[in-house]
Amino acid sequence: xxxxxxxxxxxxxxxxxxxxxxxxxxxxxxxxxxxxxxxxxxxxxxxxxxxxxxxxxxxxxxxxxxxxxxxxxxxxxxxxxxxxxxxxxxxxxxxxxxxxxxxxxxxxxxxxxxxxxxxxxxxxxxxxxxxxxxxxxxxxxxxxxxxxxxxxxxxxxxxxxxxxxxxxxxxxxxxxxxxxxxxxxxxxxxxxxxxxxxxxxxxxxxxxxxxxxxxxxxxxxxxxxxxxxxxxxxxxxxxxxxxxxxxxxxxxxxxxxxxxxxxxxxxxxxxxxxxxxxxxxxxxxxxxx
Amino acid sequence: xxxxxxxxxxxxxxxxxxxxxxxxxxxxxxxxxxxxxxxxxxxxxxxxxxxxxxxxxxxxxxxxxxxxxxxxxxxxxxxxxxxxxxxxxxxxxxxxxxxxxxxxxxxxxxxxxxxxxxxxxxxxxxxxxxxxxxxxxxxxxxxxxxxxxxxxxxxxxxxxxxxxxxxxxxxxxxxxxxxxxxxxxxxxxxxxxxxxxxxxxxxxxxxxxxxxxxxxxxxxxxxxxxxxxxxxxxxxxxxxxxxxxxxxxxxxxxxxxxxxxxxxxxxxxxxxxxxxxxxxxxxxx
Numbered sequence: 287x288x289x290x291x292x293x294x295x296x297x298x299x300x301x302x303x304x305x306x307x308x309x310x311x312x313x314x315x316x317x318x319x320x321x322x323x324x325x326x327x328x329x330x331x332x333x334x335x336x337x338x339x340x341x342x343x344x345x346x347x348x349x350x351x352x353x354x355x356x357x358x359x360x361x362x363x364x365x366x367x368x369x370x371x372x373x374x375x376x377x378x379x380x381x382x383x384x385x386x387x388x389x390x391x392x393x394x395x396x397x398x399x400x401x402x403x404x405x406x407x408x409x410x411x412x413x414x415x416x417x418x419x420x421x422x423x424x425x426x427x428x429x430x431x432x433x434x435x436x437x438x439x440x441x442x443x444x445x446x447x448x449x450x451x452x453x454x455x456x457x458x459x460x461x462x463x464x465x466x467x468x469x470x471x472x473x474x475x476x477x478x479x480x481x482x483x484x485x486x487x488x489x490x491x492x493x494x495x496x497x498x499x500x501x502x503x504x505x506x507x508x509x510x511x512x513x514x515x516x517x518x519x520x521x522x523x524x525x526x527x528x529x530x531x532x533x534x535x536x537x538x539x540x541x542x543x544x545x546x547x548x549x550x551x552x553x554x555x556x557x558x559x560x561x562x563x564x565x566x567x568x569x570x571x572x573x574x575x
Numbered sequence: 576x577x578x579x580x581x582x583x584x585x586x587x588x589x590x591x592x593x594x595x596x597x598x599x600x601x602x603x604x605x606x607x608x609x610x611x612x613x614x615x616x617x618x619x620x621x622x623x624x625x626x627x628x629x630x631x632x633x634x635x636x637x638x639x640x641x642x643x644x645x646x647x648x649x650x651x652x653x654x655x656x657x658x659x660x661x662x663x664x665x666x667x668x669x670x671x672x673x674x675x676x677x678x679x680x681x682x683x684x685x686x687x688x689x690x691x692x693x694x695x696x697x698x699x700x701x702x703x704x705x706x707x708x709x710x711x712x713x714x715x716x717x718x719x720x721x722x723x724x725x726x727x728x729x730x731x732x733x734x735x736x737x738x739x740x741x742x743x744x745x746x747x748x749x750x751x752x753x754x755x756x757x758x759x760x761x762x763x764x765x766x767x768x769x770x771x772x773x774x775x776x777x778x779x780x781x782x783x784x785x786x787x788x789x790x791x792x793x794x795x796x797x798x799x800x801x802x803x804x805x806x807x808x809x810x811x812x813x814x815x816x817x818x819x820x821x822x823x824x825x826x827x828x829x830x831x832x833x834x835x836x837x838x839x840x841x842x843x844x845x846x847x848x849x850x851x852x853x854x855x856x857x858x859x860x
Contacts, residue, residue: 319663321659323663325655326660326735327734328663333736367613372610374610375614434805436809437822440827444826445629450614451614454614524719524721528823531614541722553722
């Protein structure tokens with residue numbers, strides 16, 4: 287006869303009453319879900335209706351086989367290359383925007399921490415003067431990145447006309463905001479001991495930055511920039527939806543004409559391009575890190 | 576005895592950049608020139624005196640923001656829609672991702688400790704399921720949100736609901752991939768210990784794997800929510816609800832004062848969600 291097994295011990299986190307925070311969280315979570323359900327006008331009956339099914343089947347029937355005629359594929363070479371060009375140049379513009387603002391927005395360089403203890407104690411005016419560019423560049427970066435790149439693209443299409451260039455600017459500004467914020471976070475996260483050591487030798491703030499921070503942060507800065515380039519490929523493909531060039535413009539046109547065979551081909555090309563950049567960027571990142 | 580200086584260690588010569596590195600930089604430079612020409616980029620048009628003046632004019636035209644009561648009411652409705660799209664879309668994504676991820680992580684599907692004793696035929700069948708789940712996640716992830724949105728608008732009509740579906744489906748692909756990576760990187764020792772006590776696979780999952788993985792799942796979900804509030808704000812560009820539709824109209828019809836109000840609304844919304852997410856991260860993790 288098998289030995290009788292002892293009863294399992296009560297598992298504490300299930301047995302005890304949930305804490306006040308947990309109960310409040312669950313209540314709010316439920317309420318938010320219900321309110322969102324109502325605000326987003328969720329209607330599952332439309333999703334599982336006969337009409338939705340018919341539309342989906344229509345799309346599938348039209349989409350397969352995808353459009354693979356040589357003329358169409360040859361015609362797509364240019365928009366596809368344009369998407370790559372937009373992402374590359376957009377990332378460079380983002381780098382040129384984000385790096386100076388990100389350096390200015392680094393608290394440990396601008397106004398706080400061990401580098402400024404002696405300098406700023408009992409000097410409120412000087413403290414304010416150093417805080418000002420810091421605060422300004424933070425606000426600017428935050429503005430750049432909270433406006434979505436598609437909105438930037440639409441604004442720049444208005445300003446400079448249709449074509450890939452507004453796409454470059456849109457990615458440059460929106461990603462500049464993101465890069466600047468992350469750069470400042472990377473720079474703030476470096477080990478402070480080398481910085482203090484440099485300061486003790488009499489190095490200026492510029493010297494501390496150049497010889498203390500940059501060597502520690504460089505691989506991370508490069509790696510994150512490469513990651514953003516991957517994202518930029520995806521984003522630049524979308525920017526065409528508002529007339530900012532690249533393969534997205536073609537997807538928009540084919541969608542509007544209900545030419546789903548072309549849409550499937552275009553999305554397939556986009557998927558290949560994204561996979562290609564992911565692989566390339568991964569290899570480059572392995573080399574720097 | 577006189578102190579003797581230790582022999583100076585040979586300092587290795589700084590590594591010379593390899594030829595491939597130089598070729599890489601040259602390639603990058605060439606690619607940038609090619610891109611500059613290909614995109615008809617014109618720095619002068621933007622940063623030249625004329626471009627700067629035009630920009631200043633545009634910025635001045637944005638002010639003051641339109642704060643009329645009628646517009647504010649409409650903006651509030653659209654902002655609520657955008658919030659709802661991001662919230663429900665992320666929730667839907669988590670549900671889909673959780674449904675797929677246990678088939679899409681190698682150590683739970685077919686490989687490693689749990690399946691050492693399994694018959695080859697069963698493992699082959701499981702490998703097939705794994706491949707299918709991975710492929711599905713890749714498809715969901717690589718098709719951009721806006722393309723999904725157009726498809727769902729085509730299926731269920733205009734409004735925020737197709738926005739929820741599009742965001743949910745795309746984010747499910749992203750979260751599924753991240754979740755699978757978390758599951759594949761859990762510490763195997765608790766799994767072995769549980770197996771040693773005779774626990775079944777489900778028990779190993781519940782007591783050995785999930786306790787390690789859930790905090791990471793939660794953290795990734797919050798991160799995607801922060802991304803999704805920004806995406807939800809542009810869903811309206813293709814008719815999928817929220818602030819995007821109004822923004823599209825405001826820019827196209829040169830309603831600059833309204834545009835500023837809408838951009839401020841996005842800013843407020845994004846800031847609220849970022850703060851909420853940071854708060855939850857602190858409390859829950």
